[in-house]
Amino acid sequence: xxxxxxxxxxxxxxxxxxxxxxxxxxxxxxxxxxxxxxxxxxxxxxxxxxxxxxxxxxxxxxxxxxxxxxxxxxxxxxxxxxxxxxxxxxxxxxxxxxxxxxxxxxxxxxxxxxxxxxxxxxxxxxxxxxxxxxxxxxxxxxxxxxxxxxxxxxxxxxxxxxxxxxxxxxxxxxxxxxxxxxxxxxxxxxxxxxxxxxxxxxx
Amino acid sequence: xxxxxxxxxxxxxxxxxxxxxxxxxxxxxxxxxxxxxxxxxxxxxxxxxxxxxxxxxxxxxxxxxxxxxxxxxxxxxxxxxxxxxxxxxxxxxxxxxxxxxxxxxxxxxxxxxxxxxxxxxxxxxxxxxxxxxxxxxxxxxxxxxxxxxxxxxxxxxxxxxxxxxxxxxxxxxxxxxxxxxxxxxxxxxxxxxxxxxxxxxxxxxxxxxxxxxxxxxxxxxxxxxxxxxxxxxxxxxxxxxxxxxxxxxxxxxxxxxxxxxxxxxxxxxxxxxxxxxxxxxxxxxxxxxxxxxxxxxxxxxxxxxxxxxxxxxxxxxxxxxxxxxxxxxxxxxxxxxxxxxxxxxxxx
Numbered sequence: 234x235x236x237x238x239x240x241x242x243x244x245x246x247x248x249x250x251x252x253x254x255x256x257x258x259x260x261x262x263x264x265x266x267x268x269x270x271x272x273x274x275x276x277x278x279x280x281x282x283x284x285x286x287x288x289x290x291x292x293x294x295x296x297x298x299x300x301x302x303x304x305x306x307x308x309x310x311x312x313x314x315x316x317x318x319x320x321x322x323x324x325x326x327x328x329x330x331x332x333x334x335x336x337x338x339x340x341x342x343x344x345x346x347x348x349x350x351x352x353x354x355x356x357x358x359x360x361x362x363x364x365x366x367x368x369x370x371x372x373x374x375x376x377x378x379x380x381x382x383x384x385x386x387x388x389x390x391x392x393x394x395x396x397x398x399x400x401x402x403x404x405x406x407x408x409x410x411x412x413x414x415x416x417x418x419x420x421x422x423x424x425x426x427x428x429x430x431x432x433x434x435x436x
Numbered sequence: 437x438x439x440x441x442x443x444x445x446x447x448x449x450x451x452x453x454x455x456x457x458x459x460x461x462x463x464x465x466x467x468x469x470x471x472x473x474x475x476x477x478x479x480x481x482x483x484x485x486x487x488x489x490x491x492x493x494x495x496x497x498x499x500x501x502x503x504x505x506x507x508x509x510x511x512x513x514x515x516x517x518x519x520x521x522x523x524x525x526x527x528x529x530x531x532x533x534x535x536x537x538x539x540x541x542x543x544x545x546x547x548x549x550x551x552x553x554x555x556x557x558x559x560x561x562x563x564x565x566x567x568x569x570x571x572x573x574x575x576x577x578x579x580x581x582x583x584x585x586x587x588x589x590x591x592x593x594x595x596x597x598x599x600x601x602x603x604x605x606x607x608x609x610x611x612x613x614x615x616x617x618x619x620x621x622x623x624x625x626x627x628x629x630x631x632x633x634x635x636x637x638x639x640x641x642x643x644x645x646x647x648x649x650x651x652x653x654x655x656x657x658x659x660x661x662x663x664x665x666x667x668x669x670x671x672x673x674x675x676x677x678x679x680x681x682x683x684x685x686x687x688x689x690x691x692x693x694x695x696x697x698x699x700x701x702x703x704x705x706x707x708x709x710x711x712x713x714x715x716x717x718x719x720x721x722x723x724x725x726x727x728x729x730x731x732x733x734x735x736x737x738x739x740x741x742x743x744x745x746x747x748x749x750x751x752x753x754x755x756x757x758x759x760x761x762x763x764x765x766x767x768x769x770x771x772x773x774x775x776x777x778x779x780x781x782x783x784x
Contacts, residue, residue, distance in 0.1 A: 258648075296641050297758055299563020300784045318653070322691045330688050330722055333783075335640070336655035353749045356757075360641040365564070367781045368659030368688070368724065381691060414564070421780045422528030422566045 257387065262341060262349040263310035269392035270311055273382050276304035276354050278404050284308075285380075287396040293374055293411050294404065296360055301373075301411055303400055306339065306351050306358035307382050309392070314341035314349040316387035321359030324379035325370070326397070332368045332378070335359045363400055364415035374402045374415040461615040464514045464579040466622050468545065471499065474508065474625040476545035477601060484518060484605045484613040489761055493556035494601040495527065495535035496548030498593045507590040509626030513581045515574035518613025520604040520762055521673065522572075523771075524621065525565040526780075527598035533561035535598060544620075556602065557760055566780030567635040568599065570771045572671060572709050576614075583713055586668050589775045590629035606762045609737035610676045611707055633668065634777030636660075639784040640729060640768035645677050646755040647740075650733035654768055655693060657686055658783035659724040665774045669713035670701045672727065673769040675762050678706045680730040683770060688723030698726075719774070729768035738763055 263270075273285040278292040285291065285305065293301040305321050322334040339357040341349030351357035359382075363373050376399065383393040402411030413425035469476045477496060484490050498506055515522055527535060533556060538549025555561055568591060573581040585591070593599075601621060607613035638658045645652055672681030683701040684694040700717045703709040719725065733756070736743050740754035743764050747755045759765025 295560070296784075297560070298639055298641050298784050299560035300782065302641060302784075315649075320691050328722070330659065331657065331691065332659055334655075334657040334691060334726075336653075336693075337640075337643075338649060338652045338654075340649070353751075355642040356644040356749065362641065362656070362784050365782060366659070367661045367779055370662075383691060421564055421782055422526055423564075424529045425564070 258315050259313050260315035262312050262314045262343045263347050265311055267311040269390055271307045271309050271392050271394040273394050273396055274306050274308055276358055290399045290401045293400050293402050295407050300362055301364035301414055302360045302362050304358045307384055308348045308350045309341055309384055310348050313386050318385045319359055320383040321361050322381045323361055326379045332366050333361050333363050335361050365419050365421055369417050372415055372417050374400050466512050466514055466620050469622055475623040477621040478544035479619045481616045481618045484607040484617050487608055489606045491556050491604045492550055492552045494548055494550050495538055496543055496546040498595055498597045500596045504595050506593045507626040507629055508623045509585045509590040509629050510624035511569050511583045512622035513571035514579055514620040516615055516618045517574050517576045518605050519574035520606045522619050523570045523602045524568040525562055525600045527600050528565040531561050567637040588629050589631045589633050590626040591633045608763050610762050631775050632777040634774050634780055636772040636781040638770040641784055643758050643766055643768055644755050645731045645733050645766055646753040647733055648753050653730050655728040657726050659688055660719055661778040663778055664721055665719050667715050667717040667774050669773040671709050671711040671771050672703050673767055674706055674729055675766050676706050677731045677756055677766055679732045680704050682728045684726045685719050686723050686726035687720045694726050727770045
């Protein structure tokens with residue numbers, strides 16, 4: 234135990250003094266003595282990353298592996314942009330059940346206005362796997378869901394932003410397949426793009 | 437100790453065989469099943485040349501003469517050494533990987549078709565195809581993975597149902613195929629089981645393991661449908677930059693990693709990850725599973741140019757990104773088996 238404490242202490246001193254090649258690079262954005270501030274963002278299909286308003290729509294997009302994801306993230310300040318973990322979750326507001334969650338390291342780069350923004354799109358935004366979704370009691374598309382975005386700094390500082398979003402299908406070439414896979418009655422393996430006969434609401 | 441000595445002898449034999457190493461290999465053997473016993477499938481042997489990765493998709497049907505439905509309570513999955521994986525899927529919505537476009541082939545107990553490479557590499561083609569079973573076990577001393585399903589539990593097939601057996605072999609720097617590639621499957625009929633096995637296949641999208649951020653951790657969740665479910669077996673899959681793969685029971689509400697006490701799978705072996713079966717892990721109702729992949733970047737044996745060439749961001753940071761090629765890309769996939777089945781589940 235004593236040896237362990239000594240080792241930890243040495244590691245802390247080394248990291249603080251920046252003498253080790255293993256010391257993580259820090260990228261302060263804003264004033265890190267202040268609380269982390271977040272603004273939700275999303276990546277609309279065919280567009281550029283933009284702020285996401287409470288109640289706004291987010292595009293459901295077919296990613297490289299298949300299925301349908303929403304690309305969401307944050308811009309932030311008063312944060313270490315090189316050592317943060319993003320967690321994004323879609324939650325059913327009625328039951329509080331999380332129907333999809335993804336957590337990944339992201340890198341934020343100062344955009345020149347004091348806010349850190351995702352360094353790139355696919356990799357530094359959450360790819361939240363929304364459809365197909367065996368847990369969703371209603372269609373994922375066209376319905377409102379809670380979106381929680383949390384940013385955790387390596388040192389333990391954290392911030393969360395919560396809003397309501399409406400995932401939407403509609404991309405050219407993917408629309409019918411998307412509605413099919415996002416239907417609450419969809420069963421994996423069934424032929425799409427036929428929209429399943431719906432026992433619930435089909436937006 | 438005896439096993440070590442045998443392997444040593446095998447290696448010596450191989451080295452002195454002047455390239456004719458096929459003769460040094462004692463092939464695995466699986467029983468050929470009569471129709472009343474089940475279904476058996478054998479791929480032909482094939483060469484995996486040095487530096488090559490091969491992925492072939494074999495298609496076949498559950499014989500239409502089988503009783504309706506066909507219940508299976510034992511899987512035997514055999515692989516010559518060097519396989520990266522073998523996955524068996526139910527053929528769903530056909531996009532770019534069409535069984536009818538394959539070359540006819542004799543698969544022993546059934547006839548089918550094969551598509552070699554090409555669309556068999558493109559994962560969106562089977563994104564909506566439910567998993568049946570998988571194996572990553574292909575060591576010379578344990579080439580056959582046998583899984584007797586839990587009491588009263590079985591996998592159900594409809595007569596005539598189409599299946600796809602995908603076989604991936606590597607003979608390069610990260611994995612080697614010392615002999616020739618070959619796969620076999622036995623699906624043994626059950627007569628008394630009544631609880632259906634379901635599957636869950638989940639993968640992390642857009643992963644990125646870069647020289648400048650060498651120890652990333654990716655996590656995801658997969659929520660179960662309504663009802664009480666038990667995990668029977670699980671295995672994780674990543675490539676050689678993967679250091680630790682963990683799967684937890686998850687309450688379906690929390691957005692932080694579950695406590696260690698909820699972890700029911702952990703593997704640090706990327707090439708031959710453990711398939712843990714014999715589990716009976718109840719998942720919280722309304723919950724599901726949480727999985728985490730911990731990676732460590734390493735210099736690619738083949739140099740960074742091939743890795744950089746795959747990077748959609750073109751960051752020139754030697755970033756391994758999502759993809760099936762063992763040498764140059766990474767995965768973070770969960771294969772999980774549960775009962776009673778509500779539906780087969782994919783999360784990605």
